[in-house]
Amino acid sequence: MAGGDDGLSKRSIGLAFRIGIEMVAAMIVGVGGGMLLDNWLGTTPWGLIGMFFLGAGAGIVNVYRAVNGIGYAPGYRKQPGPESGSEQ
Amino acid sequence: MDPLHQFQIQRYLPINIGGLDASFSNSALYMVITVALITGLIVYGMRGRALVPSRMQSLAELFYEFVANLVRDNAGPDARKYFPFVFSLFMFIMVGNLIGLVPGTFTFTSHIIVTFGLALTVFVFVTLLGLIKHGFHFFSLFMPSGVPMALAPILIPIEILSYLSRPVSLSIRLFANMMAGHTMLKVFGGFSVLLGGALGGLGYTVGILPLVINIALVGFEILVAMLQAYVFTILTCLYIRDALELH
Numbered sequence: 001m002a003g004g005d006d007g008l009s010k011r012s013i014g015l016a017f018r019i020g021i022e023m024v025a026a027m028i029v030g031v032g033g034g035m036l037l038d039n040w041l042g043t044t045p046w047g048l049i050g051m052f053f054l055g056a057g058a059g060i061v062n063v064y065r066a067v068n069g070i071g072y073a074p075g076y077r078k079q080p081g082p083e084s085g086s087e088q
Numbered sequence: 089m090d091p092l093h094q095f096q097i098q099r100y101l102p103i104n105i106g107g108l109d110a111s112f113s114n115s116a117l118y119m120v121i122t123v124a125l126i127t128g129l130i131v132y133g134m135r136g137r138a139l140v141p142s143r144m145q146s147l148a149e150l151f152y153e154f155v156a157n158l159v160r161d162n163a164g165p166d167a168r169k170y171f172p173f174v175f176s177l178f179m180f181i182m183v184g185n186l187i188g189l190v191p192g193t194f195t196f197t198s199h200i201i202v203t204f205g206l207a208l209t210v211f212v213f214v215t216l217l218g219l220i221k222h223g224f225h226f227f228s229l230f231m232p233s234g235v236p237m238a239l240a241p242i243l244i245p246i247e248i249l250s251y252l253s254r255p256v257s258l259s260i261r262l263f264a265n266m267m268a269g270h271t272m273l274k275v276f277g278g279f280s281v282l283l284g285g286a287l288g289g290l291g292y293t294v295g296i297l298p299l300v301i302n303i304a305l306v307g308f309e310i311l312v313a314m315l316q317a318y319v320f321t322i323l324t325c326l327y328i329r330d331a332l333e334l335h
Contacts, residue, residue: 018261018319025257030249051249057242058249062257 019066023059030055091274095198095267115196122187122196126179151179155321162325166332173213174328177206178321185266185313189306197316198266200259207258210324218331226334258323262316269309276302 034051038044101112133144141149155175159167163174181197188195196202218226230247231240280295280302287294 018257018323021257021261021264022253025260026249026253028260029253029256033249033252054245054249055253057246058253061246061250062253 015066019063022062022066026059026062027052027055030058091271091278094194094270094274097199114194115199115202118184118187118194118196122180122183125187126183151175158318158321159325162322163328164332167325167328170217170328174321174324177210177324178317181206181262181320182314182317185317186310188266188270189309189313195266195270197262198270200263203263204255204259206262206320207255210258210327211255214324214327214331217328218334221332222334226331229330229334254323254327258320262320265312265316269305269312273302273305273309276305 030051030053031048034048034055037047037051041047098114099111100114100117103110103112129144130148133142133148136142136145138145152175155178156171158178159171159174163170184197185195187193188197218229230244230251232243232247235243276298279298280292283291283295283298285291
Protein backbone atom coordinates (compact mmCIF):
# COMPACT_ATOMS: atom_id res chain seq x y z
CA MET A 1 0.00 0.00 0.00
CA ALA A 2 2.93 2.34 -0.48
CA GLY A 3 2.05 5.11 -2.86
CA GLY A 4 0.82 8.62 -3.12
CA ASP A 5 4.16 10.09 -4.12
CA ASP A 6 3.86 13.67 -5.15
CA GLY A 7 5.10 13.36 -8.72
CA LEU A 8 2.67 10.60 -9.63
CA SER A 9 -0.41 11.52 -11.55
CA LYS A 10 -3.79 10.05 -10.69
CA ARG A 11 -3.63 7.88 -13.78
CA SER A 12 -0.31 6.27 -13.02
CA ILE A 13 -1.34 5.45 -9.46
CA GLY A 14 -4.48 3.90 -10.90
CA LEU A 15 -2.39 1.77 -13.22
CA ALA A 16 -0.09 0.70 -10.42
CA PHE A 17 -3.05 -0.45 -8.35
CA ARG A 18 -4.44 -2.33 -11.31
CA ILE A 19 -1.63 -4.46 -12.65
CA GLY A 20 -0.77 -6.21 -9.38
CA ILE A 21 -4.26 -7.59 -9.11
CA GLU A 22 -4.51 -8.61 -12.77
CA MET A 23 -2.12 -11.51 -12.47
CA VAL A 24 -3.55 -12.80 -9.22
CA ALA A 25 -7.08 -12.69 -10.60
CA ALA A 26 -6.21 -14.74 -13.69
CA MET A 27 -4.40 -17.29 -11.53
CA ILE A 28 -7.40 -17.55 -9.20
CA VAL A 29 -9.72 -18.13 -12.14
CA GLY A 30 -7.32 -20.65 -13.68
CA VAL A 31 -6.66 -22.67 -10.56
CA GLY A 32 -10.27 -22.49 -9.38
CA GLY A 33 -11.53 -23.51 -12.79
CA GLY A 34 -9.02 -26.34 -12.94
CA MET A 35 -10.14 -27.69 -9.58
CA LEU A 36 -13.80 -27.49 -10.59
CA LEU A 37 -13.01 -29.29 -13.84
CA ASP A 38 -11.20 -32.01 -11.91
CA ASN A 39 -14.11 -32.42 -9.56
CA TRP A 40 -16.51 -32.65 -12.45
CA LEU A 41 -14.56 -34.92 -14.80
CA GLY A 42 -12.55 -36.83 -12.21
CA THR A 43 -9.21 -36.13 -13.90
CA THR A 44 -7.61 -35.19 -10.65
CA PRO A 45 -4.29 -33.59 -11.00
CA TRP A 46 -4.37 -32.81 -14.73
CA GLY A 47 -7.08 -30.18 -14.93
CA LEU A 48 -5.42 -28.27 -12.12
CA ILE A 49 -1.97 -28.50 -13.68
CA GLY A 50 -3.11 -27.53 -17.15
CA MET A 51 -5.33 -24.69 -15.97
CA PHE A 52 -2.59 -23.41 -13.68
CA PHE A 53 -0.34 -22.76 -16.65
CA LEU A 54 -3.17 -21.33 -18.72
CA GLY A 55 -4.06 -19.05 -15.82
CA ALA A 56 -0.46 -17.91 -15.52
CA GLY A 57 -0.45 -17.22 -19.26
CA ALA A 58 -3.69 -15.29 -19.03
CA GLY A 59 -2.29 -13.29 -16.13
CA ILE A 60 0.78 -12.31 -18.10
CA VAL A 61 -1.40 -11.40 -21.07
CA ASN A 62 -3.55 -9.23 -18.78
CA VAL A 63 -0.55 -7.40 -17.36
CA TYR A 64 0.96 -7.00 -20.82
CA ARG A 65 -2.24 -5.43 -22.06
CA ALA A 66 -2.72 -3.17 -19.06
CA VAL A 67 0.85 -1.88 -19.29
CA ASN A 68 0.95 -1.58 -23.06
CA GLY A 69 -2.27 0.37 -23.02
CA ILE A 70 -4.03 -1.82 -25.54
CA GLY A 71 -7.01 -1.67 -23.29
CA TYR A 72 -8.79 -4.73 -22.11
CA ALA A 73 -9.84 -6.27 -25.41
CA PRO A 74 -9.01 -9.91 -25.54
CA GLY A 75 -7.10 -10.10 -28.79
CA TYR A 76 -4.12 -8.12 -29.83
CA ARG A 77 -5.86 -5.53 -31.96
CA LYS A 78 -4.88 -1.97 -31.24
CA GLN A 79 -7.78 0.30 -30.41
CA PRO A 80 -8.36 2.93 -33.06
CA GLY A 81 -8.07 6.59 -32.20
CA PRO A 82 -5.49 8.42 -30.16
CA GLU A 83 -7.63 8.62 -27.03
CA SER A 84 -8.21 4.90 -26.79
CA GLY A 85 -8.88 5.28 -23.10
CA SER A 86 -5.92 3.30 -22.00
CA GLU A 87 -3.55 4.55 -19.38
CA GLN A 88 -0.25 5.75 -20.69
CA MET B 89 -8.68 -3.82 19.72
CA ASP B 90 -9.40 -6.33 17.00
CA PRO B 91 -8.72 -4.51 13.73
CA LEU B 92 -11.03 -6.85 11.84
CA HIS B 93 -13.98 -6.28 14.16
CA GLN B 94 -15.13 -3.38 11.98
CA PHE B 95 -15.93 -5.74 9.13
CA GLN B 96 -18.39 -7.85 11.11
CA ILE B 97 -21.90 -8.09 9.76
CA GLN B 98 -24.60 -7.38 12.32
CA ARG B 99 -28.13 -8.46 11.58
CA TYR B 100 -30.50 -5.67 12.51
CA LEU B 101 -33.66 -7.21 11.14
CA PRO B 102 -33.41 -10.97 10.65
CA ILE B 103 -35.23 -12.01 7.48
CA ASN B 104 -35.17 -15.58 6.29
CA ILE B 105 -36.54 -16.40 2.87
CA GLY B 106 -36.68 -20.13 2.28
CA GLY B 107 -33.45 -20.86 4.15
CA LEU B 108 -31.73 -17.90 2.55
CA ASP B 109 -30.38 -15.36 5.00
CA ALA B 110 -31.65 -12.05 3.65
CA SER B 111 -31.40 -10.13 6.91
CA PHE B 112 -31.28 -6.37 6.95
CA SER B 113 -27.70 -5.94 8.18
CA ASN B 114 -25.41 -3.01 8.84
CA SER B 115 -24.08 -3.52 5.33
CA ALA B 116 -27.57 -3.14 3.90
CA LEU B 117 -28.21 -0.13 6.14
CA TYR B 118 -25.18 1.70 4.80
CA MET B 119 -26.14 0.84 1.24
CA VAL B 120 -29.53 2.41 1.88
CA ILE B 121 -27.84 5.47 3.39
CA THR B 122 -25.53 5.70 0.37
CA VAL B 123 -28.38 5.53 -2.12
CA ALA B 124 -30.37 8.06 -0.09
CA LEU B 125 -27.40 10.44 0.03
CA ILE B 126 -26.78 10.19 -3.73
CA THR B 127 -30.44 10.66 -4.54
CA GLY B 128 -30.58 13.56 -2.11
CA LEU B 129 -27.53 15.21 -3.63
CA ILE B 130 -28.76 14.88 -7.19
CA VAL B 131 -32.44 15.64 -6.64
CA TYR B 132 -31.97 18.37 -4.05
CA GLY B 133 -28.95 19.82 -5.83
CA MET B 134 -30.69 20.05 -9.17
CA ARG B 135 -34.05 21.32 -7.88
CA GLY B 136 -33.26 24.92 -8.83
CA ARG B 137 -31.96 24.16 -12.34
CA ALA B 138 -30.28 27.54 -12.14
CA LEU B 139 -28.08 28.89 -14.90
CA VAL B 140 -25.67 30.04 -12.22
CA PRO B 141 -25.52 26.92 -10.06
CA SER B 142 -25.70 26.85 -6.29
CA ARG B 143 -23.05 24.94 -4.37
CA MET B 144 -25.04 21.71 -4.33
CA GLN B 145 -25.90 22.04 -7.99
CA SER B 146 -22.23 22.58 -8.85
CA LEU B 147 -21.34 19.42 -6.99
CA ALA B 148 -24.00 17.39 -8.78
CA GLU B 149 -22.95 18.84 -12.13
CA LEU B 150 -19.31 18.16 -11.35
CA PHE B 151 -19.97 14.46 -10.84
CA TYR B 152 -22.25 14.30 -13.85
CA GLU B 153 -19.72 15.92 -16.15
CA PHE B 154 -16.85 13.89 -14.79
CA VAL B 155 -18.60 10.60 -15.52
CA ALA B 156 -20.00 11.87 -18.82
CA ASN B 157 -16.47 12.72 -19.99
CA LEU B 158 -15.21 9.39 -18.76
CA VAL B 159 -17.89 7.56 -20.74
CA ARG B 160 -17.32 9.64 -23.86
CA ASP B 161 -13.53 9.32 -23.83
CA ASN B 162 -13.27 5.68 -22.83
CA ALA B 163 -16.38 3.96 -24.04
CA GLY B 164 -16.89 5.89 -27.25
CA PRO B 165 -19.76 8.09 -28.42
CA ASP B 166 -22.06 5.12 -28.96
CA ALA B 167 -21.97 4.36 -25.25
CA ARG B 168 -24.01 7.42 -24.36
CA LYS B 169 -27.03 5.17 -23.75
CA TYR B 170 -25.24 3.33 -20.98
CA PHE B 171 -24.28 6.48 -19.10
CA PRO B 172 -26.95 6.01 -16.38
CA PHE B 173 -25.58 2.58 -15.53
CA VAL B 174 -21.99 3.82 -15.31
CA PHE B 175 -23.00 6.90 -13.35
CA SER B 176 -24.94 4.84 -10.80
CA LEU B 177 -22.02 2.48 -10.38
CA PHE B 178 -19.53 5.30 -9.90
CA MET B 179 -21.65 7.19 -7.39
CA PHE B 180 -22.56 4.06 -5.43
CA ILE B 181 -18.95 2.93 -5.09
CA MET B 182 -17.51 6.36 -4.43
CA VAL B 183 -20.05 7.46 -1.84
CA GLY B 184 -19.90 4.00 -0.25
CA ASN B 185 -16.11 4.23 0.03
CA LEU B 186 -16.21 7.75 1.43
CA ILE B 187 -18.97 7.02 3.95
CA GLY B 188 -16.88 4.16 5.24
CA LEU B 189 -14.14 6.62 6.17
CA VAL B 190 -16.37 8.33 8.73
CA PRO B 191 -15.40 6.80 12.08
CA GLY B 192 -17.89 4.28 13.39
CA THR B 193 -19.48 3.53 10.06
CA PHE B 194 -19.42 0.35 8.07
CA THR B 195 -17.73 0.08 4.65
CA PHE B 196 -19.81 -2.21 2.50
CA THR B 197 -17.23 -2.13 -0.30
CA SER B 198 -14.79 -3.92 2.00
CA HIS B 199 -16.78 -7.14 1.58
CA ILE B 200 -15.86 -9.21 -1.44
CA ILE B 201 -19.40 -10.42 -1.93
CA VAL B 202 -20.59 -6.85 -2.49
CA THR B 203 -17.82 -5.93 -4.91
CA PHE B 204 -18.10 -9.28 -6.67
CA GLY B 205 -21.81 -8.70 -7.08
CA LEU B 206 -21.11 -5.32 -8.67
CA ALA B 207 -18.36 -6.73 -10.90
CA LEU B 208 -20.54 -9.64 -11.96
CA THR B 209 -23.32 -7.21 -12.87
CA VAL B 210 -20.87 -5.36 -15.11
CA PHE B 211 -19.58 -8.62 -16.58
CA VAL B 212 -23.02 -10.03 -17.38
CA PHE B 213 -24.17 -6.67 -18.73
CA VAL B 214 -21.16 -6.32 -21.04
CA THR B 215 -21.33 -9.92 -22.25
CA LEU B 216 -25.05 -9.64 -23.02
CA LEU B 217 -24.43 -6.30 -24.72
CA GLY B 218 -21.81 -7.85 -26.97
CA LEU B 219 -23.97 -10.87 -27.72
CA ILE B 220 -27.00 -8.75 -28.57
CA LYS B 221 -25.03 -6.28 -30.67
CA HIS B 222 -22.92 -8.78 -32.59
CA GLY B 223 -24.64 -12.11 -32.17
CA PHE B 224 -22.40 -15.07 -32.73
CA HIS B 225 -19.64 -12.87 -34.08
CA PHE B 226 -19.01 -11.84 -30.45
CA PHE B 227 -16.97 -15.01 -29.95
CA SER B 228 -14.38 -13.78 -32.42
CA LEU B 229 -13.20 -11.84 -29.37
CA PHE B 230 -11.44 -15.00 -28.28
CA MET B 231 -9.56 -15.60 -31.54
CA PRO B 232 -7.39 -12.64 -32.45
CA SER B 233 -7.09 -12.04 -36.16
CA GLY B 234 -3.76 -12.70 -37.83
CA VAL B 235 -2.73 -15.46 -35.47
CA PRO B 236 -1.53 -18.74 -36.97
CA MET B 237 -4.03 -21.56 -36.65
CA ALA B 238 -1.45 -23.71 -34.89
CA LEU B 239 -1.51 -21.38 -31.88
CA ALA B 240 -5.30 -21.43 -31.54
CA PRO B 241 -5.47 -24.36 -29.09
CA ILE B 242 -3.28 -22.42 -26.63
CA LEU B 243 -4.50 -18.93 -27.36
CA ILE B 244 -8.24 -19.47 -27.16
CA PRO B 245 -8.18 -20.93 -23.62
CA ILE B 246 -5.87 -18.13 -22.52
CA GLU B 247 -8.18 -15.52 -24.02
CA ILE B 248 -11.21 -17.11 -22.40
CA LEU B 249 -9.46 -17.21 -19.03
CA SER B 250 -8.37 -13.63 -19.50
CA TYR B 251 -11.96 -12.67 -20.20
CA LEU B 252 -13.29 -14.63 -17.23
CA SER B 253 -10.74 -13.04 -14.91
CA ARG B 254 -12.27 -9.61 -15.49
CA PRO B 255 -14.94 -9.73 -12.77
CA VAL B 256 -12.47 -11.36 -10.37
CA SER B 257 -9.82 -8.69 -10.82
CA LEU B 258 -12.44 -5.91 -10.69
CA SER B 259 -13.89 -7.15 -7.42
CA ILE B 260 -10.64 -8.14 -5.70
CA ARG B 261 -9.05 -4.79 -6.48
CA LEU B 262 -11.82 -2.76 -4.87
CA PHE B 263 -12.37 -5.04 -1.90
CA ALA B 264 -8.67 -5.56 -1.13
CA ASN B 265 -7.87 -1.87 -1.24
CA MET B 266 -10.75 -0.93 1.00
CA MET B 267 -10.20 -3.72 3.49
CA ALA B 268 -6.42 -3.23 3.68
CA GLY B 269 -6.82 0.51 4.15
CA HIS B 270 -9.39 0.23 6.90
CA THR B 271 -7.43 -2.48 8.71
CA MET B 272 -4.31 -0.33 8.59
CA LEU B 273 -6.15 2.67 10.01
CA LYS B 274 -7.43 0.53 12.86
CA VAL B 275 -3.99 -0.99 13.54
CA PHE B 276 -2.28 2.39 13.76
CA GLY B 277 -5.12 3.73 15.89
CA GLY B 278 -4.67 0.72 18.15
CA PHE B 279 -0.96 1.50 18.61
CA SER B 280 -1.76 4.84 20.21
CA VAL B 281 -4.27 3.33 22.62
CA LEU B 282 -2.03 0.41 23.53
CA LEU B 283 0.97 2.66 24.13
CA GLY B 284 -1.08 4.88 26.40
CA GLY B 285 -2.45 1.89 28.25
CA ALA B 286 0.95 0.30 28.78
CA LEU B 287 3.17 3.27 29.58
CA GLY B 288 0.77 5.89 30.90
CA GLY B 289 1.77 9.51 30.30
CA LEU B 290 4.96 8.69 28.40
CA GLY B 291 2.96 6.28 26.25
CA TYR B 292 0.47 8.96 25.33
CA THR B 293 3.35 11.25 24.33
CA VAL B 294 4.93 8.58 22.13
CA GLY B 295 1.44 7.64 20.96
CA ILE B 296 1.27 10.87 19.02
CA LEU B 297 3.52 9.31 16.39
CA PRO B 298 1.07 6.63 15.22
CA LEU B 299 -1.61 9.30 15.33
CA VAL B 300 0.42 11.48 12.94
CA ILE B 301 0.80 8.50 10.60
CA ASN B 302 -2.93 7.88 10.88
CA ILE B 303 -3.70 11.43 9.80
CA ALA B 304 -1.59 10.93 6.70
CA LEU B 305 -3.26 7.56 6.13
CA VAL B 306 -6.73 9.06 6.29
CA GLY B 307 -5.72 11.46 3.54
CA PHE B 308 -4.34 8.57 1.57
CA GLU B 309 -7.51 6.57 2.13
CA ILE B 310 -9.63 9.40 0.76
CA LEU B 311 -7.45 9.27 -2.36
CA VAL B 312 -7.83 5.48 -2.55
CA ALA B 313 -11.60 5.69 -2.06
CA MET B 314 -11.96 8.06 -5.02
CA LEU B 315 -9.34 6.28 -7.10
CA GLN B 316 -10.90 2.86 -6.72
CA ALA B 317 -14.29 4.18 -7.77
CA TYR B 318 -12.55 5.81 -10.74
CA VAL B 319 -10.69 2.63 -11.70
CA PHE B 320 -13.84 0.53 -11.44
CA THR B 321 -15.71 3.00 -13.63
CA ILE B 322 -12.99 3.38 -16.23
CA LEU B 323 -12.67 -0.38 -16.58
CA THR B 324 -16.44 -0.68 -16.97
CA CYS B 325 -16.21 1.91 -19.76
CA LEU B 326 -13.39 -0.01 -21.46
CA TYR B 327 -15.39 -3.23 -21.28
CA ILE B 328 -18.43 -1.52 -22.78
CA ARG B 329 -16.22 -0.21 -25.57
CA ASP B 330 -14.89 -3.70 -26.23
CA ALA B 331 -18.41 -5.07 -26.46
CA LEU B 332 -19.61 -2.25 -28.70
CA GLU B 333 -16.67 -2.01 -31.06
CA LEU B 334 -15.85 -5.58 -31.89
CA HIS B 335 -13.13 -5.37 -34.50
